[in-house]
Amino acid sequence: MTGEMLGFAAVAVVLLAASLGVVLTPNLFHAVLYLAAALVATGVVFLLLDAPFLFGVQLLLYAGGVVTIVVFAIMLTERLVGQSIQQTSRYLINGAVLSAAVFVGVVGFLVQMPAIGPRQAWPGELTALLGRALMGPFVMPFELLAVLLVIALLGALYFARSDT
Amino acid sequence: MRTGSATLALIVLGLPFASFLLLALVRPLRRSAGAAAGVSITAIAGALVAAILDFRTAVPREPTQSPSTTWAWLPGDGGPMATVGVMVDDLSLTMLLLVTLVSLLVQVYSWAYLHDEPRPSLGRYYAYHSLFAFSMLGLVLAPNFLQMFIFWELVGLCSYLLIGYWYDRPSAARAAVKAFWITKLGDLGFVAGIVMLWSATGTFDFWTLFSMGTMGTLPVELLPCIMFLIYLGAVGKSAQFPLHIWLPDAMEGPTPVSALIHAATMVTAGVFLVNRAFPLFRLTPDVLVLVAWVGAFTALLAASMACVDDDIKRVLAYSTVSQLGLMMAAAGAAAPEAGFMHLVVHGVFKALLFLGAGVVIHVFHTNDVFRMGGLRPWPWTWLPFVVATLALAGVWPLPGFYTKEAILAGVLHAHLTLPFLMLALTSLLTSFYMFRVVFLAFFARPHGHAHTPHVPWLMDYVCRLLAALTLAIGFRMAFFGEHHEGPGWLPAFSLTLAGAGFVLAWAMYHRRVVDPARVAAALWPIDALARRRYFLDAIFAGLYRWVLLTFARLIGWTDRYLVDGVLNVLSAWTLRAGDRVRGLQTGLPQDYVYGVALGVLLLFVLAQWSLR
Amino acid sequence: MPLGAYLTLAALVFAIGLFGVLTRRNAVGILLGIELMLNAVNINLVAFARFRTDLAGLIFTLFTISITVAEVAVGLAIVIVLFRVRRTVEADHLDLPRG
Numbered sequence: 001m002t003g004e005m006l007g008f009a010a011v012a013v014v015l016l017a018a019s020l021g022v023v024l025t026p027n028l029f030h031a032v033l034y035l036a037a038a039l040v041a042t043g044v045v046f047l048l049l050d051a052p053f054l055f056g057v058q059l060l061l062y063a064g065g066v067v068t069i070v071v072f073a074i075m076l077t078e079r080l081v082g083q084s085i086q087q088t089s090r091y092l093i094n095g096a097v098l099s100a101a102v103f104v105g106v107v108g109f110l111v112q113m114p115a116i117g118p119r120q121a122w123p124g125e126l127t128a129l130l131g132r133a134l135m136g137p138f139v140m141p142f143e144l145l146a147v148l149l150v151i152a153l154l155g156a157l158y159f160a161r162s163d164t
Numbered sequence: 165m166r167t168g169s170a171t172l173a174l175i176v177l178g179l180p181f182a183s184f185l186l187l188a189l190v191r192p193l194r195r196s197a198g199a200a201a202g203v204s205i206t207a208i209a210g211a212l213v214a215a216i217l218d219f220r221t222a223v224p225r226e227p228t229q230s231p232s233t234t235w236a237w238l239p240g241d242g243g244p245m246a247t248v249g250v251m252v253d254d255l256s257l258t259m260l261l262l263v264t265l266v267s268l269l270v271q272v273y274s275w276a277y278l279h280d281e282p283r284p285s286l287g288r289y290y291a292y293h294s295l296f297a298f299s300m301l302g303l304v305l306a307p308n309f310l311q312m313f314i315f316w317e318l319v320g321l322c323s324y325l326l327i328g329y330w331y332d333r334p335s336a337a338r339a340a341v342k343a344f345w346i347t348k349l350g351d352l353g354f355v356a357g358i359v360m361l362w363s364a365t366g367t368f369d370f371w372t373l374f375s376m377g378t379m380g381t382l383p384v385e386l387l388p389c390i391m392f393l394i395y396l397g398a399v400g401k402s403a404q405f406p407l408h409i410w411l412p413d414a415m416e417g418p419t420p421v422s423a424l425i426h427a428a429t430m431v432t433a434g435v436f437l438v439n440r441a442f443p444l445f446r447l448t449p450d451v452l453v454l455v456a457w458v459g460a461f462t463a464l465l466a467a468s469m470a471c472v473d474d475d476i477k478r479v480l481a482y483s484t485v486s487q488l489g490l491m492m493a494a495a496g497a498a499a500p501e502a503g504f505m506h507l508v509v510h511g512v513f514k515a516l517l518f519l520g521a522g523v524v525i526h527v528f529h530t531n532d533v534f535r536m537g538g539l540r541p542w543p544w545t546w547l548p549f550v551v552a553t554l555a556l557a558g559v560w561p562l563p564g565f566y567t568k569e570a571i572l573a574g575v576l577h578a579h580l581t582l583p584f585l586m587l588a589l590t591s592l593l594t595s596f597y598m599f600r601v602v603f604l605a606f607f608a609r610p611h612g613h614a615h616t617p618h619v620p621w622l623m624d625y626v627c628r629l630l631a632a633l634t635l636a637i638g639f640r641m642a643f644f645g646e647h648h649e650g651p652g653w654l655p656a657f658s659l660t661l662a663g664a665g666f667v668l669a670w671a672m673y674h675r676r677v678v679d680p681a682r683v684a685a686a687l688w689p690i691d692a693l694a695r696r697r698y699f700l701d702a703i704f705a706g707l708y709r710w711v712l713l714t715f716a717r718l719i720g721w722t723d724r725y726l727v728d729g730v731l732n733v734l735s736a737w738t739l740r741a742g743d744r745v746r747g748l749q750t751g752l753p754q755d756y757v758y759g760v761a762l763g764v765l766l767l768f769v770l771a772q773w774s775l776r
Numbered sequence: 777m778p779l780g781a782y783l784t785l786a787a788l789v790f791a792i793g794l795f796g797v798l799t800r801r802n803a804v805g806i807l808l809g810i811e812l813m814l815n816a817v818n819i820n821l822v823a824f825a826r827f828r829t830d831l832a833g834l835i836f837t838l839f840t841i842s843i844t845v846a847e848v849a850v851g852l853a854i855v856i857v858l859f860r861v862r863r864t865v866e867a868d869h870l871d872l873p874r875g
Contacts, residue, residue, distance in 0.1 A: 008781065012781075012785050015785065015789060016785075016788060016789070016792070019788075019789050019792040019793065019812055020792060022792075022796060022808050022809070022812060023792055023793070023795050023796030023799070023800070023808075023809060023812070028802055028804060028805055031805060031808055032808065035808050035811060035812070038789075038812065038815065039811075039815065042815050042818065042819060045782070045785070045819055045822075046819075046822055049782070049822050049823060049826045050826060051822055051825075051826065051834060053834075054822060054834060054837060054838070057838060057841055058818075058841065061841050061842070061845050062811075062815075062841060062844075062845075065845055066811065066844070066845055066848050069848055069849055069852055070804060070807070070808065070848070070852065072852075073804055073852040073855060073856060074804055076856055076859075077803075077804065077855065077856060077859050091798070091799060092799055094798070095794075095795045095798035095799040096795060098794070098795075098798060099791040099792070099794045099795040099798070100791065102790070102791055102794055103787055103788065103790070103791035106787040106790070106791075107784065107787060110780055110783055110784060110787070113779075113780070115778070115779075115780075116779050116827045116828065119826055119827060119829075120829045121829075122829065123829075126834075129831055130831065130834060130835070130838075133831050133835055134835065134838075138835050141835075141839060145839060145842055145843070148842075148843065148846060149842065149846055151846075152846035152847075152849055152850050153849075155850050155853065156849050156850055156853045159850070159853035159854060159856070159857050160853060160856075
């Protein structure tokens with residue numbers, strides 16, 4: 001059992017537990033917190049995959065931004081409704097069966113995959129490579145992404161305006 | 165054995181047909197009755213002339229020479245499947261003469277008898293007469309079964325049209341339909357027999373079939389069945405038991421029509437068929453025995469019903485049925501020539517009987533014999549009728565004597581004892597009921613004061629002509645004809661029967677020494693049954709109604725429950741399925757995600773399958 | 777760790793996220809499930825990028841994260857507006873597309 005394996009096992013356990021918490025806990029606020037934990041664990045997985053830049057991006061955007069937005073949304077909607085953030089689930093068994101089926105389907109493909117060899121080293125510093133790629137071959141999607149974000153911002157503003 | 169000219173035969177056939185076409189297509193011609201009558205009578209007179217010419221110029225032929233002239237009609241492999249043409253031999257030549265002569269006389273008589281009819285109706289009447297003449301002549305000249313069957317059906321149609329001439333009378337319309345249906349029953353057998361014969365031999369042609377019969381190449385296994393089926397057609401058309409019930413009702417038609425088609429021509433088509441196809445019937449003796457028995461039984465049955473009827477025309481109708489039975493019995497006894505001779509002479513004197521009855525109906529405006537009488541001072545009213553009665557009763561030297569004796573001799577020769585006895589009793593009854601009518605209609609005490617009856621001269625002269633013809637035929641047979649050898653006691657026996665019938669009728673209805681009511685009471689079972697026509701009409705009507713209603717109910721049930729049912733079930737299921745499927749559209753996005761996930765699973769399965 | 781382990785982990789997280797989407801009543805809860813699913817996809821992408829030494833996978837992941845953030849923002853804005861109108865976040869009551 002190498003250190004890498006131990007680390008992976010630990011992170012995997014945390015990630016799975018947190019995911020289950022997200023979907024199973026009745027309290028919505030707790031669910032959001034579990035989501036935050038899951039997102040952080042995912043970031044650690046990125047670290048294990050030698051992508052530190054992505055770890056940083058994950059923490060900043062997901063664990064930071066998305067969780068914050070969701071918390072705001074919960075607070076706003078919960079106050080409008082005026083009851084506690086309790087909720088029950090519907091048709092648990094159906095959902096479980098279907099999810100399990102999808103999982104089995106995906107794993108069915110996985111087992112037929114030929115083994116891919118050991119990891120090669122990145123040809124250089126990953127972050128620099130990423131930067132050069134974003135400004136080089138992937139500059140068009142990058143710029144379009146910027147446009148998309150502006151549109152999303154405008155959309156959110158439109159929805160947020162008052163009715164007068 | 166002779167054969168006549170085919171051209172002349174075609175002229176005989178063509179003239180009435182041309183007359184019919186002209187009258188059917190040219191409306192103004194038809195609506196003016198005088199012109200219509202003129203066209204029709206001229207045509208039939210021309211046909212008669214051609215028939216006489218053909219008869220006299222006929223030449224002898226070899227037995228192996230075919231008397232038919234045919235043209236190909238329906239195509240088939242290896243030669244035409246069906247032909248049309250004419251077969252001009254002794255049988256058809258004689259029939260041509262009979263049909264054209266009686267048709268001419270009846271058409272002339274009709275002009276006077278139906279003088280009070282509306283003009284357009286009378287034109288229609290003459291059109292029908294032309295069509296009938298054409299059909300009957302075509303039947304008689306047919307060289308094969310198929311053509312004969314076509315004209316057979318045409319003749320049936322004309323019978324329907326003429327019986328139902330006064331179509332606004334419900335009884336007449338019903339009688340016409342009844343005649344059509346009953347004869348159609350027989351025709352079913354006829355057509356089945358013809359088709360079976362064709363499928364066994366490959367031909368409809370008479371001459372070919374007769375040759376095959378003599379050479380022994382005819383397939384004989386099914387032949388009795390086939391000939392029986394063909395005989396069924398004759399049963400219907402010639403009113404043999406049990407399909408005789410249409411003939412008495414057919415008297416709803418005008419009297420000249422009854423004289424023509426229900427005495428001399430149409431009803432004799434069945435007898436003619438048996439005679440024409442006799443070379444084939446000869447090969448099936450069992451069928452012939454049946455024919456003889458049915459004929460004798462029919463003769464007796466009809467004669468019994470004639471004894472109790474008051475309607476003069478109906479008595480004559482039963483008499484016709486009875487005589488037809490006699491002719492069929494002759495054929496069944498393998499003496500077809502005797503039956504055919506009787507057919508010809510019977511055609512003449514029966515037509516005379518009907519036309520003479522027409523005279524007395526015209527005088528008294530009723531058909532009921534008990535309302536007639538007192539015509540003794542005017543012989544020209546009753547003399548033709550009495551001549552015909554003597555002929556029918558079989559008194560020497562009139563035609564009926566020789567032909568009836570020949571038939572009885574033939575039946576005796578074939579060792580058919582019971583049929584012979586039935587026919588003998590029939591002879592007695594024939595004489596009895598005919599003289600009963602004579603005494604009641606002409607010589608009974610008059611009901612009012614007597615005054616000269618007014619009868620149109622045309623009707624009178626036609627009757628006198630027919631009476632003279634009857635006498636002439638009788639004398640010719642008595643003094644110039646050849647006499648067949650029969651048992652020596654037979655002529656005396658038949659004369660005795662005729663005489664006994666006369667005496668009985670004279671005693672009961674003229675001198676009134678024997679009370680008819682007492683006789684009726686003594687024979688009450690037969691009397692009661694005969695008056696009710698032996699319930700045969702009721703049985704037929706009940707059967708017909710039962711079959712039709714059951715079939716109709718079955719069809720109705722099938723339509724409502726199976727045909728409609730299938731449609732209703734399908735539409736109901738569609739609606740219900742639609743309702744159920746609509747339940748899937750809940751509007752909740754999560755349910756749609758379920759759908760998407762299921763679809764993805766399906767794709768996984770498909771991908772795995774294709775990878776295998 | 778072999779590639780398969782990471783992929784299996786991602787598949788598990790994906791399945792759990794799908795379970796959340798199917799069973800949660802609250803609209804926000806459903807969005808959380810969607811987040812998990814997207815997360816799992818990201819793990820998949822990065823794992824493949826690492827094991828095939830292909831930078832494109834990582835770039836794709838960056839874009840995915842960015843777009844997800846935008847999507848969450850707009851989605852929650854819609855949820856809030858829906859509330860102002862319908863006064864409820866119960867997913868069972870949001871059945872406007874109902875046939």
